[in-house]
Amino acid sequence: MAKEPQMKGARPIYVARAKQGKDSDYMTTIGAAWEFKEGEGLVVRLHFFPLDGTFILVPPKKDE
Secondary structure: OOOOOOEEOOOEEEEEEEEEEOOOOOEEEHHHHEEEEEOEEHHHHHHOOOOOOOOOEEOOOOOO
């Protein structure tokens, strides 16, 4: 069984956001990204998958 990737820190450095629909301007948070503890890279966890396969990573707001 594969080992779970280790994340550096408790707070994510990015959140993943995607449009709620193809014609929507509203974006919703679908996951987050943390620095990879064992080297360069990010660990990304998505709670939902965007229908068109596209999402953005942005720094979290202070209240997230």
